[in-house]
Amino acid sequence: MWKSMFYKEWIKVRLASILSLAVGTVAILGIYLNVRHTFIITNAHEFWDGIINQRHIYFKLFKYIPLGIGILIGLSQFLPEVKDKRIKLTLHLPLNEEKAGLKMVAFGLTCLLTLYSILSALLILPGRYYFPYEVVALSANTIIPWFSAGLAAYFITGLITIEPLWKYKVFYTLLGFAFINLFYQSDLAGAYQYAWLPFLGIISLVSISILFSIYRFRKGEM
Amino acid sequence: MENIVECRNLTHYYGDKMVYEDLNFNIKKGSILGLLGKNGTGKTTTINILNGYLTPRSGECIILGENSKNLSPYVKSQIGYLIENHVQYAFMNIYQIEKFYSGFYPNWKRDAYYDLMAKLKVTPKQKISTMSCGQRSQVALGLILAQDPQLLVLDDFTMGLDPGYRRLFIDYLRNYAKAEGKTVFTTSHIIQDMERLIDECIVFDYNKVLVYMPVQEFMTTFKQFDFEVTNPNVEFDKGGLVENYEKMDNSIELFSYSTEEEVKSYLASQGIEYSNFKQVPMTLEDAFIGLTGKY
Numbered sequence: 001m002w003k004s005m006f007y008k009e010w011i012k013v014r015l016a017s018i019l020s021l022a023v024g025t026v027a028i029l030g031i032y033l034n035v036r037h038t039f040i041i042t043n044a045h046e047f048w049d050g051i052i053n054q055r056h057i058y059f060k061l062f063k064y065i066p067l068g069i070g071i072l073i074g075l076s077q078f079l080p081e082v083k084d085k086r087i088k089l090t091l092h093l094p095l096n097e098e099k100a101g102l103k104m105v106a107f108g109l110t111c112l113l114t115l116y117s118i119l120s121a122l123l124i125l126p127g128r129y130y131f132p133y134e135v136v137a138l139s140a141n142t143i144i145p146w147f148s149a150g151l152a153a154y155f156i157t158g159l160i161t162i163e164p165l166w167k168y169k170v171f172y173t174l175l176g177f178a179f180i181n182l183f184y185q186s187d188l189a190g191a192y193q194y195a196w197l198p199f200l201g202i203i204s205l206v207s208i209s210i211l212f213s214i215y216r217f218r219k220g221e222m
Numbered sequence: 223m224e225n226i227v228e229c230r231n232l233t234h235y236y237g238d239k240m241v242y243e244d245l246n247f248n249i250k251k252g253s254i255l256g257l258l259g260k261n262g263t264g265k266t267t268t269i270n271i272l273n274g275y276l277t278p279r280s281g282e283c284i285i286l287g288e289n290s291k292n293l294s295p296y297v298k299s300q301i302g303y304l305i306e307n308h309v310q311y312a313f314m315n316i317y318q319i320e321k322f323y324s325g326f327y328p329n330w331k332r333d334a335y336y337d338l339m340a341k342l343k344v345t346p347k348q349k350i351s352t353m354s355c356g357q358r359s360q361v362a363l364g365l366i367l368a369q370d371p372q373l374l375v376l377d378d379f380t381m382g383l384d385p386g387y388r389r390l391f392i393d394y395l396r397n398y399a400k401a402e403g404k405t406v407f408t409t410s411h412i413i414q415d416m417e418r419l420i421d422e423c424i425v426f427d428y429n430k431v432l433v434y435m436p437v438q439e440f441m442t443t444f445k446q447f448d449f450e451v452t453n454p455n456v457e458f459d460k461g462g463l464v465e466n467y468e469k470m471d472n473s474i475e476l477f478s479y480s481t482e483e484e485v486k487s488y489l490a491s492q493g494i495e496y497s498n499f500k501q502v503p504m505t506l507e508d509a510f511i512g513l514t515g516k517y
Contacts, residue, residue: 004321004324004325007321007322007325008314011313011314080311080312084307084312085305085309086309088303088305091274092273092298093298093326094296094298094326095298095326096295218274219276
């Protein structure tokens with residue numbers, strides 16, 4: 001049943017996944033072309049000083065990409081379920097309804113983590129060619145809140161999309177916007193060094209929030 | 223005979239608007255029950271309660287021994303559910319959707335699905351979203367046949383189908399249900415052709431059940447009498463002998479469970495002068511409109 005469920009979810013998100021990977025890769029390519037251009041042609045000293053002394057982020061272009069991917073995967077996974085109330089078909093499968101919902105979320109999470117792992121590797125590893133270990137480690141620390149925001153956005157997109165009532169949709173959207181905004185409070189590298197663990201705790205709580213929408217749908221809030 | 227479905231004292235409201243109160247019905251094993259009613263009379267509400275998508279204000283539905291509010295995976299596997307407008311995972315094609323569903327049902331009958339698909343003029347790679355409503359209805363039916371459930375719940379399956387597909391669907395379904403001893407619960411607001419399908423009917427009107435009986439009994443006991451009255455202003459009291467009537471100038475169509483003699487006696491007792499009195503044969507659709515009215 002896991003296999004069948006994942007098969008359906010993959011059909012829904014494969015295009016969005018490929019598109020996300022392509023956009024992320026192109027952005028990273030752009031970032032390193034820019035780094036190379038700065039080092040070779042423009043002011044390498046100033047650039048280097050910005051990164052080391054002023055904690056500038058040389059890959060700011062990437063900032064909102066994980067967030068966009070989270071929302072895109074969430075929409076491509078859950079919009080087809082609510083169109084024509086197809087969620088009824090999913091909830092009618094010979095599974096516990098909560099398990100069915102969680103399997104969908106588990107697939108989306110797996111898909112996102114795979115995409116994020118690939119993009120993290122593409123973003124961090126080439127950094128070793130230009131920068132010392134300390135800068136690369138700080139870069140890895142810097143992107144964690146961005147990817148966390150992407151995960152949170154995915155779960156909240158699922159919650160909002162499955163939610164049957166508009167007033168709740170609006171409420172969750174405002175709440176989600178405020179929560180995700182917390183991940184983008186600072187533009188300094190490594191600013192969230194000591195904060196991302198509690199954030200991940202909150203995100204893992206948000207991850208099961210879709211069950212609430214499914215419960216309300218089953219109660220007849222349509 | 224064993225009941226597959228037992229609905230007891232079902233009451234439901236949307237806000238202050240009552241859908242129905244104390245609705246009771248059973249579906250016997252192997253029978254085909256049709257829930258007929260105009261739009262907005264509570265047909266889909268009943269289907270939603272039956273499938274556990276809606277909690278009634280009071281009362282309960284027992285399906286295969288379980289309360290519909292908490293159906294186990296096994297009982298859900300024994301219910302084939304066709305959603306209004308033949309909604310399916312339209313982002314899949316014929317091959318993908320069969321592959322998906324087959325993973326959930328141990329007794330999946332792949333051949334039953336592909337036999338039906340072979341009759342459609344579509345390619346295996348064609349997405350369901352690009353198919354006509356008739357073709358989609360066959361995909362949805364094929365999936366139910368492959369699932370091989372004990373109970374089929376069909377929500378307004380005639381909607382959007384042209385007469386050919388409607389007939390094809392009904393004939394295929396009835397043959398299958400009778401040959402395999404399946405129980406069917408179906409709703410429809412298009413009554414044409416339902417006569418060919420259902421054994422028993424429940425006719426809903428707004429807030430109430432007008433009829434709950436075998437179709438054959440309904441068709442033999444419910445009658446239409448046409449006549450012309452001298453006084454065009456004549457009115458009839460509904461509820462006693464007169465179930466319903468339609469009036470156009472001097473022409474009256476009167477619907478009743480009473481015999482011709484009883485109706486004539488009633489007219490005489492009311493002092494109503496009439497002529498050209500005759501009993502008119504009815505189809506199920508005529509009887510439905512006669513009972514529920516044109517408006």
